[in-house]
Amino acid sequence: MSKQSTSKIVVMFKRFERFWHWAQALMILFLLLTGLEMHGLFVLFGFGFAVENHNIVGFIWTGLVVLIYTWILTTGEWQQYFPTLKGVEGTLRFYLYGVFKGEKHPHHMSVEDKFNPLQRLGYIAILFGLLPLQVISGFAFFFFPELRSMGIINHVDYVALLHTFNAYALLSFVVIHLYMITFGDKLTSHIKAMITGNERVKETDK
Amino acid sequence: MKYKRLLLLFFIGWACASIASEKVTENKDVSRANMTADHSKFAQLDEDFDYAPDVTLACLECHTEAAKQVHQTFHWKWAAKVDGVDIGDGKTLDDVDVGKSKNGFNNYCVAARGNESCTQCHTGYGWRNDDFDKEEEENVDCLVCHDGTGTYKKSAQMSGHPYYEDTMLGGILQPAVDLKVVAKSVGAPKRENCLSCHANGGGGNGVKHGDTDMSLVDPVHALDVHMSPEKLNFSCQTCHKTSGHEIAGRYNGKKSFIDHEKDMGRIERDGKNVSCESCHGNKPHETREIDNHTSKVACTSCHIPEMARGGYLTKLSWDWSTATKMKEGKPFTEEKVFDGVEAHSYMSKKGTFTWGRNVTPEYRWYKGELEQKTLLTVIDPNKAPIDINPPTGNYNDPDARIWPFKVHRGNQPYDTDNNRILPIKLYGKKGTGALWTEYDWAKALEAGAKLNELDEYQGNFDFIETNGYWPIKHMVAPAEDAVQCVACHARDSRLNGLNDFYLIGRDSNFWIELFGLLAVVGGLLGVMGHGALRYFSAIRRRNQHQGDDHE
Numbered sequence: 159m160s161k162q163s164t165s166k167i168v169v170m171f172k173r174f175e176r177f178w179h180w181a182q183a184l185m186i187l188f189l190l191l192t193g194l195e196m197h198g199l200f201v202l203f204g205f206g207f208a209v210e211n212h213n214i215v216g217f218i219w220t221g222l223v224v225l226i227y228t229w230i231l232t233t234g235e236w237q238q239y240f241p242t243l244k245g246v247e248g249t250l251r252f253y254l255y256g257v258f259k260g261e262k263h264p265h266h267m268s269v270e271d272k273f274n275p276l277q278r279l280g281y282i283a284i285l286f287g288l289l290p291l292q293v294i295s296g297f298a299f300f301f302f303p304e305l306r307s308m309g310i311i312n313h314v315d316y317v318a319l320l321h322t323f324n325a326y327a328l329l330s331f332v333v334i335h336l337y338m339i340t341f342g343d344k345l346t347s348h349i350k351a352m353i354t355g356n357e358r359v360k361e362t363d364k
Numbered sequence: 365m366k367y368k369r370l371l372l373l374f375f376i377g378w379a380c381a382s383i384a385s386e387k388v389t390e391n392k393d394v395s396r397a398n399m400t401a402d403h404s405k406f407a408q409l410d411e412d413f414d415y416a417p418d419v420t421l422a423c424l425e426c427h428t429e430a431a432k433q434v435h436q437t438f439h440w441k442w443a444a445k446v447d448g449v450d451i452g453d454g455k456t457l458d459d460v461d462v463g464k465s466k467n468g469f470n471n472y473c474v475a476a477r478g479n480e481s482c483t484q485c486h487t488g489y490g491w492r493n494d495d496f497d498k499e500e501e502e503n504v505d506c507l508v509c510h511d512g513t514g515t516y517k518k519s520a521q522m523s524g525h526p527y528y529e530d531t532m533l534g535g536i537l538q539p540a541v542d543l544k545v546v547a548k549s550v551g552a553p554k555r556e557n558c559l560s561c562h563a564n565g566g567g568g569n570g571v572k573h574g575d576t577d578m579s580l581v582d583p584v585h586a587l588d589v590h591m592s593p594e595k596l597n598f599s600c601q602t603c604h605k606t607s608g609h610e611i612a613g614r615y616n617g618k619k620s621f622i623d624h625e626k627d628m629g630r631i632e633r634d635g636k637n638v639s640c641e642s643c644h645g646n647k648p649h650e651t652r653e654i655d656n657h658t659s660k661v662a663c664t665s666c667h668i669p670e671m672a673r674g675g676y677l678t679k680l681s682w683d684w685s686t687a688t689k690m691k692e693g694k695p696f697t698e699e700k701v702f703d704g705v706e707a708h709s710y711m712s713k714k715g716t717f718t719w720g721r722n723v724t725p726e727y728r729w730y731k732g733e734l735e736q737k738t739l740l741t742v743i744d745p746n747k748a749p750i751d752i753n754p755p756t757g758n759y760n761d762p763d764a765r766i767w768p769f770k771v772h773r774g775n776q777p778y779d780t781d782n783n784r785i786l787p788i789k790l791y792g793k794k795g796t797g798a799l800w801t802e803y804d805w806a807k808a809l810e811a812g813a814k815l816n817e818l819d820e821y822q823g824n825f826d827f828i829e830t831n832g833y834w835p836i837k838h839m840v841a842p843a844e845d846a847v848q849c850v851a852c853h854a855r856d857s858r859l860n861g862l863n864d865f866y867l868i869g870r871d872s873n874f875w876i877e878l879f880g881l882l883a884v885v886g887g888l889l890g891v892m893g894h895g896a897l898r899y900f901s902a903i904r905r906r907n908q909h910q911g912d913d914h915e
Contacts, residue, residue: 196868197868197872198853198854198855198872201850205848205849206653206849209849210653258897258898258901259901260905303656306659307659313865314865315865315871318866319873322876323880326876326884329883329884330884334891337891
């Protein structure tokens with residue numbers, strides 16, 4: 159038999175996982191556009207519309223983030239995000255050198271181990287660092303009038319700066335993320351997997 | 365069948381009633397509604413008056429307390445007690461009379477004292493000089509406020525008396541007043557009564573306030589949603605509540621509002637609280653995002669998008685230092701077009717002006733009071749422009765709001781020995797030193813100082829830049845004309861200069877913007893470079909591979 163027979167197609171991303179990924183993608187895109195408009199970088203929706211809907215979508219996104227966390231914790235998917243330094247060097251070497259020499263990716267994707275060591279580090283930082291920080295600073299922003307009248311914070315500046323910093327970091331992640339999905343077997347295999355859920359993986363000998 | 369007819373009848377009746385009641389509100393003259401006395405039927409007023417104080421005496425026959433009440437008001441005294449007047453060397457004076465009558469000044473004609481033509485607008489008769497008897501009841505001018513004919517006009521030459529004879533004034537005939545007709549017409553003051561003085565301060569229509577000119581006599585709805593007869597038809601007193609001739613409003617030493625709550629009929633707030641919130645409350649919008657503004661932004665900041673929206677110009681600057689120039693030995697004037705309207709740009713009498721209409725206001729923190737400097741205040745000439753009456757407050761002050769202001773830029777004479785503003789003697793015959801007769805600054809300032817008891821003045825003067833602050837609160841526009849979000853929430857913000865808080869859309873941090881630029885643009889360039897390398901290295905490998913195959 160040929161070499162191809164050692165690979166098979168599996169459901170890599172479950173239905174809810176795909177849903178939360180795309181819903182979150184759309185919402186973050188909208189939040190970035192409206193947020194950066196409010197920051198005065200461009201005019202797109204109009205300031206009033208941007209403010210009102212940024213707040214509404216922000217609340218919906220917060221609800222989704224809670225669902226995502228629940229899902230990750232209850233399904234045991236949290237193990238996918240457990241950080242390890244083992245293999246980080248190899249992955250880095252691949253992206254900075256090997257890929258130009260036609261080498262194969264050192265990490266083999268499987269249902270139990272979806273992320274390469276670099277992804278684990280990146281996603282844990284984003285999913286459990288950036289996102290909650292953005293949600294919390296967003297809440298502080300939204301409820302600033304109440305917080306001020308309660309005497310908790312008098313100025314919104316640090317909240318605003320943290321929220322802006324996170325937004326830029328998230329936008330930067332989106333840029334790099336969009337490029338990194340081209341590293342599948344084919345340029346489009348990762349994005350196909352996130353739409354259909356199916357990904358071709360190497361058959362493991364057991 | 366019967367029921368149907370009854371229903372129809374009922375409906376017709378209801379329709380008629382509603383149409384009728386609508387008519388009533390339409391025609392109602394709010395300021396004069398529901399009077400129980402018809403003054404045209406009073407025998408006391410059916411006299412051939414030839415002297416205005418006689419009319420006052422007739423009024424006082426019934427309104428026994430009226431003159432005493434007027435004597436207590438700012439309209440009469442032209443001064444109020446002010447504490448903490450800075451007289452230099454760290455010393456302050458309390459309980460100082462400050463106003464048009466004494467110690468007060470502005471950057472228009474500077475001071476009224478010594479220029480008794482200014483008393484044309486005093487609610488009295490005959491304030492010619494310091495000998496004027498302020499205790500005399502017949503000296504109160506009832507008619508300027510209560511005239512219902514619109515024919516009663518006060519004369520400058522006669523220090524507030526009406527024109528008893530036909531008089532030519534600047535080529536315009538001022539007809540003699542018929543005091544009998546005027547006396548019989550009296551009633552609650554109408555908009556034109558108040559505006560005859562308040563719109564014309566500073567020497568002409570619209571000159572001073574920026575939000576108070578003759579367009580408010582009969583404003584269209586787009587100009588003033590409250591005062592327009594098209595809808596609410598407010599009189600001045602609807603907001604400036606009156607009681608015993610005391611009128612709610614701001615003046616020296618008095619705030620215009622006590623807080624930002626609804627009055628809800630609480631009597632103790634009457635006359636003290638001239639604020640939008642006294643009727644509208646402080647959460648009047650349907651969206652939380654806009655209501656959030658009200659704790660720091662005054663209603664007026666958004667709802668009065670521009671100053672002088674009534675078509676008339678308002679004066680924006682006045683430079684006295686260029687006055688007294690002559691052309692062929694004669695005083696002259698120059699005109700220019702400002703915002704489509706022609707106005708004086710130079711007068712030998714007064715100096716250089718600029719004017720404007722539909723002007724974007726400037727914004728300052730304000731809590732209903734202005735820190736009025738006086739002719740006794742020692743100024744620091746190194747800190748020009750001198751703020752004559754700066755509003756107070758800042759972001760941390762819970763009573764302060766961001767307010768729109770007309771800031772009138774002046775350049776006016778001051779005493780370089782004592783560092784005090786100098787009043788100018790303007791009107792007068794030859795020999796009085798009057799500037800508008802003799803065109804001699806040294807004489808006019810010496811006379812002005814003398815008449816204002818500034819005896820320390822030794823004749824040394826110069827000109828100094830000053831700012832006069834006029835809070836903007838009239839000419840409230842319809843909601844759809846309110847200031848747009850991005851007028852403030854943008855890099856090019858109306859609030860630039862108010863920097864004691866973080867304003868979304870306007871403010872940013874250099875380092876965070878730099879991080880954003882590097883992270884986003886750097887990321888983009890990084891992946892593009894990486895992608896390009898990947899692409900070309902793949903092509904090279906394929907070519908090599910094909911080359912290998914050929915061998």
